[in-house]
Amino acid sequence: MQRKKTACLEAVNISKKFNGTNVLTEINLTVEKGEFFSIVGPSGCGKTTLLRIIAGLEFPDAGKIIINNIDSTGFTPQKRKTGIVFQNYALFPNMTVYENVAYGLEVKKTDKNIIREKVYSVLEKVQISHKSDVSVTTLSGGEQQRVSLARVIVTEPDLILFDEPLSNLDYSLRLETRNELKRLQREAGITSVYVTHDQTEALALSDRIAVLNNGVIQQTGNPFDVYYNPENSFVAGFIGHSNFFNDVMSGDIFNVSIKPGEKLCVLPEEVIPVSGEGKDYGLITDVQFTGFSVEYTVEIRNQLIKSIQSSGNSKPEFSAGDKAGLKLLTSKARILK
Amino acid sequence: MKSIFSYIFLLMTVIISGCSDNNKTKLVIYSPHGKEMLTEFEKQFESVNPGIDVQWLDMGSQEVFDRIKTEKENPLSDVWWGAPSTIFMRAEKLNLLEKYIPVWADKISSSAKSKNGYWFGTFLTPQVIAFNDKILTNQNSPQDWNDLVKPEWKDRIIIRNPMASGTMRVIYSAIIANSIRNTGNEAEGFEWLRKLDANTSSYAADPTQMYIKLSGNEAAVSLWNMPDIILQKTLYNYPFGYNFPSGGTVVLTDGIAIVKGAKNPEAAKKFYEFVTSEQSLILQAEKFYRIPARSDIPQDKLPQWIAGAHYKTMDLDWNMISENESEWMKKWDSEIKGKSK
């Protein structure tokens, strides 16, 4: 990858073992200044460890962490200008909202009046200034989340690290907070590294995404690339929930010929169930109507294929038990090794 | 956080103020004679000796012995006021006492003092058969030692735990010593104790428990010393009566001594003489129910209960008792206690 002067964070060949097992293997990342960068992968893929290494809470066995062109590998967390938003928020229960947010500034021996000004301005931003003198233990999950974010933003770090910050929130709150997070990040222009197992979240928030599996980076790219041009079947499956067809099925069903060993990779929205002459080789096993979309599950040759279509203001065409075939909606179907 | 440090500061002040001192000569007394008697004589003594600060520790005589033994290397007390002569004999052998011969040394029978002048008797304590006089009378209660082991008194005898009681240890040991004197060996004495154990309904952990059990609604009997029985009856209305064993009773001598290596031997001697003066002994008899060991105290100055007490003293080899008490009591504890149940 080309090295730019504006790189805020560089991870070079980071490796880490725990009790003899490789948790991270030769990780290379570059995060540009102002960028919103996500690390996405399933549970246990090593993404939190990577985040903790960036923060200085763990040290890599090999490799370097460069923050703002300074090799920070051996630096303690205090020496790095990084802030973390923890999964469980990690608010200091012995302090009020105000005290939590002011803590990082007090550490830097900032003038009291300036602290006051800054803290209130940030609390305003995250819309929680009305609860500034309340003990953090009395706050709801969403409110705690916002305080946790404010606590980091107020110190104006070079880099904010997010460790699955939305996973403890319920669905609607998660959507709301996600939007707000994006807004705040854009306004503050702070470089962010965001760790999540939720690929939708990653796609929605990020400028760029790194997909991590078993401690190895599978692909790095912007959301569009990762979604539409997965480099391997893991990325295709994890990010896009793609369906895979082998050479026989690909030829038989879609008339697309690929080499043996290759896979045709089809996103759920790129395939649609159809009925008609000679097309009843599949069985609709499940139909789910979610409002804006209809999800079909079609069983063909003991394989379950997912198809998602916009519901388009009409009743689903098929119901469970119907016979149906499949039709490809795109000409740019991906072929993966 | 500030408040916590101020608490700690306050606390330190309290602790340090607890270590405050004065310039008086400190005289430390170990004694089982009880708070009231000790306070009384502390006041009296200090009023005539203003330069001396009397500090007493009130504990059982066995505990005093233990303490003085453990403090041998670094004695912390000056006067040991009160313990049965048997304990003083042991202390003398262990070289824990300082020789001192008081002015009244020849006014006391030879059995009530150390041959070498290490300790002297202060009080005589005859042991009695005590009973609950709500139910029993002097006539239908046991009259002599051998009455106690008769079947009619089965489960009606209450004994203060002998292992922890100086009084009871001496009574039990006296039984064995008497047996050796009469028969040449211990066997008869232990047999008698075995029978007593069989008749004993319970062993009281402390004297108060013994008093309470003795004063219940049962026809109970115990062995205890006469002054205490009279004191409890007079002061606190316990329903107690007593008989002197007709064949002769065990009479304990309670003594006084100066501790070897006492830091203030001169003050110790002053205190020694003060509390064993005629005047003090009379006060101790009147107020604290102690029978003086000095034979030169005029009978008419003593309370009626002392002057009127007529008992026969059992002739005992106190040296033998002192030497063998531990072993005999250990044997009793492991081979006799509770075995007849």
Added chain:
Amino acid sequence: MNKNKLSGLNIVTLLIIIFFITGYIIFPLYSLLKESLLNPGNIFSFTSYSQLFSKTSFSATFNSVLLSVITVAGSGITGIYFAYAFQYHRIPLKKILTSVLLIPLATPPLIGVVAFLFLLNENGLLIKLLSSVFNLHNPIFRFDGWTAIIVIHIYSFYPMFFLFVTSGLKKIDSSVTDASYSMGASRSKTFFRIILPQLVPSITGASLIVFMASMASFSAPFIFGGSDRFLTTEIFNAKINGDNSFASALSVLLAIISVAFLILLRLYRSKKIITQRYKGTPKSTTLHPKKSFGLFSTAAAFIFAIFIVLPILTLLFLSLIPEGSLMRNFFGESFTLENYSRILSDPQFFEPFRNSVGMSLAAVVITLLIGVSSSFIITNKNLKGKSILEGVLSLPYGIPGTVIALGFILSFNSPTVFTAFVSLVGTYWILPLAYAVRNLPVMTQSSVAGFHSIDPSLEEASQTLGAGGSRTFRKIIVPLILPSILNGALLVFINSVGEFVSTILLYSYSTKTISVEIYSQIRMYNTGAAAAYGILLFLMVMIIVYFSRRTLDKSIGVV
């Protein structure tokens, strides 16, 4: 803790801890061991140990272990039942009842035993009351021997289970029990299969404390034991008989049994421990739907509360009737403050109170310094040998006060390095040090629990916000472990302020404590005055507990 290597400060702290442990735990135990291996002629021999194989020693050992096992079982069932009932059932006046149920914690053992004595012996208040109500001539039952000791032990020790299990139950997510109920499991099945297994850490923790305390208990076996032998009373007898060597050998045996139990329990616990990390906050526990059982629990709780306060009421009653009227038909006596005015008129009345409070506070300070710093080191994951440190620090709990005092006397009779080259025996500091050693496990365990309860991410958050180690410690860790530490300090204070068994061996004129005063009143048969002192001590402890609880609740809203 991060991978911080031991800094200079940490090394100094560690050295101080090692110095204290060597000087005040290991050295006295060593002295004791040495004493046990010397026969009366000061010659090395195993005579004392061969005596341990006698029938009487065996029965004493057997009785002590059996008593401790029964005590653990009885206190366990009582404590777990009430903790469960208070958590899951509707019981009126729960708050007040909880405070009442915890009264035994604040009752020094000497006072508890004496109070029971006057409540339940042949002439005790309750027996007299029942006899006069039913017009009986003879006492309707005898309160002594095993029954009495077990009742007193359960009275004194069940609060440990109550406290431990209550906090254990609070950690159980109600969704888990709800799941069990929804699958059709009965109340008892849910309790035994779902709740109980999750309580293993709490129950083993409480069992350990209760077993050790029961092994080391002296007052109850001594007063009610009658002709039954127990290790602690045998130690006392041997000592009274002048056989220090045998007393030491028995003490060593007792310590070994306690430590063996400790190790056994640790092994069991490490196998059985169940931990589960919940995402999100656990929901508060729901009340059990069936109300009828709540009624039963309510009745049980109220009856038990009466049992708890009866001994205290007995003391109060005794302190308010004239001395000696115990023997008359005292129900007709009019109340009087005579006993109080008598003890208050003593010009040295405040002395024992000042001593007890001062020395207990000193003990608290010592345990704070050693206990908190030790727990800091114990919870530091990267230190080798910390389990040895932890083991040694929990040792004193299994050693009776008498034995610790004995070890202290043997060790500090002459000047040592550990005592700044003075002889400690007879000085002021020997008592606070003995209290501190005896209570070190309490303090260490409380603050270890405090450290464990801190979410490690809080420390990390502080670090990433730029705070250094000392600031994180002062601003985040200390405030968070403060409640645990203060709780520990409170326990140490309560245990010390009424301590009797080691005090009686170590006190001197200037260090008379309230318990010594009570003992000397009892020795001179002044039960009224003893009871009055007992009530004053009890009130003092209660007031201190009340105010420290209030400050605790106020200062920090989290536990």
